[in-house]
Amino acid sequence: MTPTSNPDPFVALDGVQKSYALGAKKMLVFTGLQLGIQRGDFVAIMGPSGSGKSTLLNMLAGIDRPDAGTLRIGAHRLDQMGEAARTAWRAHHMGIVFQFYNLLPTLTAAENVELPLLLKPLSTKDRRARVNKILDLVGLAGREKQYPAQLSGGQQQRVGIARAIVSDPGLLLCDEPTGDLDRHSADEVLQMLGFLHRELGKTIVMVTHDPQAALCAQRTLHLDKGQFIEETRAA
Numbered sequence: 001m002t003p004t005s006n007p008d009p010f011v012a013l014d015g016v017q018k019s020y021a022l023g024a025k026k027m028l029v030f031t032g033l034q035l036g037i038q039r040g041d042f043v044a045i046m047g048p049s050g051s052g053k054s055t056l057l058n059m060l061a062g063i064d065r066p067d068a069g070t071l072r073i074g075a076h077r078l079d080q081m082g083e084a085a086r087t088a089w090r091a092h093h094m095g096i097v098f099q100f101y102n103l104l105p106t107l108t109a110a111e112n113v114e115l116p117l118l119l120k121p122l123s124t125k126d127r128r129a130r131v132n133k134i135l136d137l138v139g140l141a142g143r144e145k146q147y148p149a150q151l152s153g154g155q156q157q158r159v160g161i162a163r164a165i166v167s168d169p170g171l172l173l174c175d176e177p178t179g180d181l182d183r184h185s186a187d188e189v190l191q192m193l194g195f196l197h198r199e200l201g202k203t204i205v206m207v208t209h210d211p212q213a214a215l216c217a218q219r220t221l222h223l224d225k226g227q228f229i230e231e232t233r234a235a
């Protein structure tokens with residue numbers, strides 16, 4: 001199947017090939033992947049271990065590059081960019097939420113959220129104001145000065161979400177965002193992602209093993225052995 005409906009999607013993969021060197025051999029992951037995601041879509045990607053989910057997410061994040069084929073996000077051809085250009089692109093156009101939060105333990109919640117803004121030409125006052133606004137948005141007003149170890153898993157993940165969106169990126173990537181959380185905290189995080197999608201119009205791509213998480217998405221794409229085999233859409 002080819003999950004590409006609109007002719008001009010915000011995220012467009014065409015004929016993407018990707019392999020890894022395994023000694024003298026090649027481990028083929030994708031041999032011609034097609035994908036189109038509209039601006040403002042919330043897409044979940046599910047699939048068994050080894051199906052290529054992380055490989056796809058790393059390419060969408062500009063961490064890794066296809067061997068062949070095109071990968072465009074907005075006006076940017078990531079497949080044609082070198083590493084330095086992709087690093088610069090990441091700082092301005094993409095936010096990522098990790099399974100294990102990836103917060104710096106020696107920084108407070110506010111300082112963790114502030115990190116991506118240090119790359120922007122903003123005054124300290126404007127930076128702090130933006131951080132406080134985003135922490136408020138994710139329900140963490142009053143927790144600014146707490147360290148990650150003083151926060152619950154769900155609260156740490158909300159700091160992770162705040163950090164991912166503080167630069168107002170066009171694309172929000174989530175790598176198993178509920179994988180380390182109990183059901184209650186997971187549901188809170190999913191509600192937050194749903195809010196960002198519905199109210200702020202964020203384009204979200206979320207890799208997940210959690211069927212409850214996938215229910216929050218408009219589209220769920222099922223990946224198997226490097227191919228999309230099925231798509232389900234929210235009613």
Ligand SMILES: Nc1ncnc2c1ncn2[C@@H]1O[C@H](COP(=O)(O)OP(=O)(O)OP(=O)(O)O)[C@@H](O)[C@H]1O
Pocket residue numbers: 020021022027029047048049050051052053054055056
């Ligand atoms: N750096 C690497 N070197 C060699 N092979 C790799 C590398 N990264 C991934 N692979 C292989 O590529 C295939 C796809 O891996 P990938 O991590 O994308 O799958 P996944 O669907 O994310 O799996 P999981 O759900 O277990 O995280 C697997 O067979 C994996 O062993």
